[in-house]
Amino acid sequence: MGIFALLSCIIRRDLAIAMRNTGQWVNPLLFFIVVVALFPLGVGPSPATLSIIAPGVIWVSALLAVLLSLGSLFETDFADGTLEQLLLSGQSLALIVLGKVLVHWFLSGLPLLLISPLLALLLALPTDAIPVLMLSLLIGTLTLSLIGAIGAGLTLGLNQAGVLLSLLVLPLSVPVLIFGSAAVTAAAADFGAGSQLAIMTGLLLFALSIGPLTTAAAVRIGVSGST
């Protein structure tokens, strides 16, 4: 099977499953909104304070929402044996993984990105910063999905995989968090955010080059260990 045929096959399958299982993509989105809405209640409603912490709050919440949804990346396919069949199919596992990660981003990263302008208004972030916020979330959540997939592969089939997954992935996602919120902060202060976004794109390309290969290795270990 050609590269694109394989990719589109995986993507169509995973999207079809997600369409029939709404919670898979709605729950992380709701989680994101609720967590962001908790911050004004915790730190006080003053717009001055909120606009300072807004980039960090939105970015940390997005990071947690993506992490939360990573548990389902391989788990259901692993439980019903699909993953084993994919492994046995003889097709490149790295490409299969890439297809699954793209769908995961489409379902968990993209909704966050689309709802983020609303949350930026809730947190009194200057409206000029909203395009940069969306752009940084676009690049950043894709990177997070790629990095997180490694963790999801390593914790395949374990009890309490969710907590362990966070422990493994959070330190690795620090650069994305730093540059993501820095880009938004810079844009909110009327500075250009070009350099931060450029570095984030670099991180994305880096994650794109090593992520799927490493995840494939991790998935192989996880599947072979369980049989």
Place this chain on the structure above:
Amino acid sequence: MFKWIHRFGSAPFVYRFAGALAPWIGFVCLAILLSGLYLGLIVAPEDYEQGESYRIIYVHVPAAILSMFVYVVMAVASAVFLIWRLKLADIVAQASAPIGASFTFLALATGSLWGKPMWGTWWIWDGRLTSELLLLFLYFGYMALRAAIEHPQSAAKAAAVLALVGVVNIPVIHYSVEWWSTLHQPATITKMGERNIHPSMGIPLGLMIVGFQLLYAYVLLIRMRTGILKRESRASWVAQLPEVNNTMANSKLSGTNRV
């Protein structure tokens, strides 16, 4: 030459070799650490800016160096394990993780103790402190993943993959954090490394660094022996070891415990 390397694939050989080497390394390590501490804490003059409190660098700097060195050793051992399936390399990685985490914790604790008189606060989100903290999380993640997977062979492989992912990310994390901390705080802290260090302070510091390396080697050898015994606990050569035999005989005599 190749045959000699090949012997390190044999658990009984490594067990005996490590047992023979450990006491020697331990004695040399003790001698170097004691002389380094004597020169550093008693002979070396006090710093004209920081007074006596600078002396914590004799523990802090070696611990910080080792915290990163041990992770690199772990990653190299993990790569060797994944590529050549050498079990010994996995034992090295597994035995190193808690030692590295301890060095990292020591570096954080001494840094914080030094920060109280110098910066007036226990913790500052300084670039180096922050990346040490993240390094500690990476160690925790490695150990937690190892502990969570029951199947020993896949635990070893998964942990090895994680160690490699971690070592690739450490420079990225480190430089992001450096950039972030220079952005967030004014650069009022003069870094010690930028000034030349006088030999009366440099020599004890060098001794302490070598001493810490040897301490790592010593603890690593002991932990490797324990690791080998745990893995090979059902092998006949383990049952024939005099130390194992004696313990078994003792416990049988006292009747308290079954081995």
